[in-house]
Amino acid sequence: MPHDGAIDMTPRQTLWFIAGLVFAAVLVAGCTTGGERNPSTTEPTIAGPLDLNESANGTTHALPLNSKINLSLQENPTTGYSWNLTTTSGLSILSDEFVSDDPAGTRVGAGGRHHWQLVANATGIQEIHGIYARPWENQTADAGYFSVEISVTP
Numbered sequence: 001m002p003h004d005g006a007i008d009m010t011p012r013q014t015l016w017f018i019a020g021l022v023f024a025a026v027l028v029a030g031c032t033t034g035g036e037r038n039p040s041t042t043e044p045t046i047a048g049p050l051d052l053n054e055s056a057n058g059t060t061h062a063l064p065l066n067s068k069i070n071l072s073l074q075e076n077p078t079t080g081y082s083w084n085l086t087t088t089s090g091l092s093i094l095s096d097e098f099v100s101d102d103p104a105g106t107r108v109g110a111g112g113r114h115h116w117q118l119v120a121n122a123t124g125i126q127e128i129h130g131i132y133a134r135p136w137e138n139q140t141a142d143a144g145y146f147s148v149e150i151s152v153t154p
Contacts, residue, residue, distance in 0.1 A: 049117075052128075052148060060149040068094075069118040073130065073146060076111035080134040083114050083146070087129070090122030090152060120152040 049068040050061055063069070069091070075083055075098060087093065095117040102110035120126060132144030 050150075054146070056148055057146050058148075060151065062151040062153060063120050065120060065123055065152055065154055067120050067152075069116075069120065069128075069150070071116045071118065071128065072113050073132075074111060075114040075132070076109070078109050078111070080136075081132055082135070083130045083132050084135065085116060085128065085130045087118065088126045090120065090124055090126040091118050091128065091150065092121050093118050120150060123152045123154050126150040126152055 049070050050063055052061075052069060052071045054073060071085075073083055075081065077098060085093070085096075093116055095115070097116075098112055098114050100110055100112040101107075102112075118128070126149070128146070128148045128150070130144075130146035131139065132146070133139060
């Protein structure tokens with residue numbers, strides 16, 4: 001019998017063929033972007049200091065060399081919890097200060113914010129890491145963590 005170029009498939013083969021096409025379409029769609037930019041891209045930021053707080057945890061930023069970074073995190077040292085902040089060698093801490101929400105000292109257990117000012121003094125990938133815990137206790141899953149990556153460009 002002559003063949004007209006059509007492929008004869010059983011209903012099951014047809015179903016698998018359609019499922020494969022749908023899977024391929026979903027796979028291709030997942031590999032493309034909608035044109036929106038991720039807010040934590042590594043493009044250099046505008047001039048001026050980069051201001052970071054808790055919402056920046058886990059993000060990546062790009063800065064030109066010698067840029068300043070202002071970091072502010074909630075802290076309550078009256079309960080024993082404080083931030084232990086570490087950085088890679090390409091970042092230097094210029095200032096480190098706790099500012100209480102109760103400057104008069106009349107509220108028991110009042111918290112505040114810990115402020116650091118840093119400068120990016122070496123190019124490359126730099127990191128800021130913080131652990132929020134009581135220093136005398138073993139590190140537990142209850143500890144808070146803060147981490148930011150800074151790509152410093154010339």
